[in-house]
Amino acid sequence: MRRYFRKRASSGARWSTNEDQIIATFYPDYAQMQRCLPARSYYAIRNRVKTLGVATRRHVWTNPEVIRLRTLYLRGATCAEVTAAFPGFSSQQVASKARHICLVRGQREPYMLGVPPIDIVRKQAVRNAHQGGCRPIIMNLWARLEVRSLKRYVRQN
DSSP: OOOOOOOOOOOOOOHHHHHHHHHHSSSTTTTHHHHTTTTTTHHHHHHHHHHHHOOOOOOOOOOOHHHHHHHHHHHHHHHHHHHHHHOOOOOOOOHHHHHHHHHOOOOOOOOSSSSSSHHHHHHHHHHHHHHHOOOOOHHHHHHHTTTHHHHHHHHHH
């Protein structure tokens, strides 16, 4: 069913600064704006909001932007790197889009400490996490359990 708005005859009057201030003050509430501006139609008010730039413009993500976001997430880029790749967006907007398209950040290789027993455990923990085993958070706990191996390694060298 189609809704019809009552058309008002255009007064042809120019917009005053007082009317512009009313629009800026009550912006999202169009009903309140119509009550304060009875001589203006809904569409005239909506057009004036757009002309004044009061309404925030929504961004529609393009396919190249989504592809760039997907590759960054799969590569395991940090939040700072992802936000830097999209200069016009806040980190919340980028994270929201990633959640919307069900992206999961890829896991990076762990930082190597230079101690073979601990490095082996950390690599193995990340590998298990990729296969659905333990979580990478646990890898430091595993490394602590390998203190005996570390002591043996230090004694031998």
